[in-house]
Amino acid sequence: MSSDFEAYEQDFGTLTAEITNKIGRIPKLAGEEKTQLVLNVDKQLEEVRELLEQMDLEVREIPIQSRGMYNSRLKSYKQEMEKLEKDFKRSRIAYSDEVRNELLGEDGSSSESQRAHLLDNTERLERSSRRLEAGYQIAVETEQVGQEILANLHSDREKIQMSRDRLRETDANLGKSSRILTGMLRSRRKKVTHIWDGVRQDLAPVHTAKSTKSWLNDHGVGVLDWPANSPDQNSIENLWGIVKRKMRNKRPTNADELKATFKETWASIPPQQCHKLITSMPRQIEAVIKAKGAPTKY
Template structure:
């Protein structure tokens, strides 16, 4: 189980390194490419590629999350901490990518405005308003993502607590079962002891009755002997 988690970790590390390298390159792509391609096309392709890699990174985190859930509770803490740090790293990459795309959009806007020196002030204001609107939406999405992440974390922690409670209840049930078995065994032994004592008491009573009868017989014999001896005189 942990070997699969480590494999996902290695893939995640390689993928995030590539994402970081490409995010840094996005705002810097300018001029004519070495292969003669349009630099704008290269930028767009780079953005699309980073988006796909970020999606792959999210899928890797989901796989690691599933692996962590299968790990026993007593050894799950270390993997959960590592997974949490990977999620934070991915969030940072997404923020860097967002800033990189904003810088790229500003650069495209400057190029468009540069081609037409007589662009009106209203167009510039409109672009600024659109940018502010996009930033506001991005912040809202980020806050929603944080709330979802917090809710998910609470659900995971609740699941862990539930599993621990179930394990404790299982251990308690085993203890109660063992105590019940011991009580049954003790009860059986007490039953045997009671039967033995009852048998011993019965034999004692029988012996006393026999002794009483024997004593009566002996006494009667002695009385007869004395009677006949006195009568013979």
């Protein structure tokens, strides 16, 4: 970016030197040659203005830490441009006076004070024009900023609307999931109630004792009917067998030690083993059916 700026500086220096030389020659010429020179200077001044605009754009692209130096140089070039324009206007006014004198004679010549007054008014008009241009530029930039803000607000509004739609969809899905889970729980409760509507036990004396029956009756626990000689497919029996095998090498000497040993052994059985026994029930039932009620490996 800085190399482009320096190239514009070289062009600026060349053009302004040529313009300064030509402005100094205007009062010394006459007729068609002077007219052509004035037009040529006016064209070159327009080129200088375009150069300054390009330099201004380049400065805006330069990093902030290096921009100050280039801004100062650009400001001095703009001041030099203003001086050239003033010098050119003075030479044009003198040229206009000469043309008018040629057309009207000595009676149409203006005084030095009138010329100065006209020059002052021209400069004042130029300053007003520059202020108007600056105000217009600020208005354009403000409009651009406003358009960007509106675009951002529109984008944010779309994002908020999308988030709201997703929340509504999530809420609907949660409601649907809640209804499904509620139905599953109700179905599960019915199944559990159906499974545990009575105790299944064999006809061992401890189960058929009067005290046992009385306790079950007092606590509202039903007992499923069970034939005297039936395949024992209760998983608790397998669990008792595991406990017996684990306690085989234990040697408790009294009832308290026996209870402590049993509790310790019972706690050492992992839940996975209990689950395995429960999940084997379909295979056990299938084996009993296949054996037609005869003993099985279970």
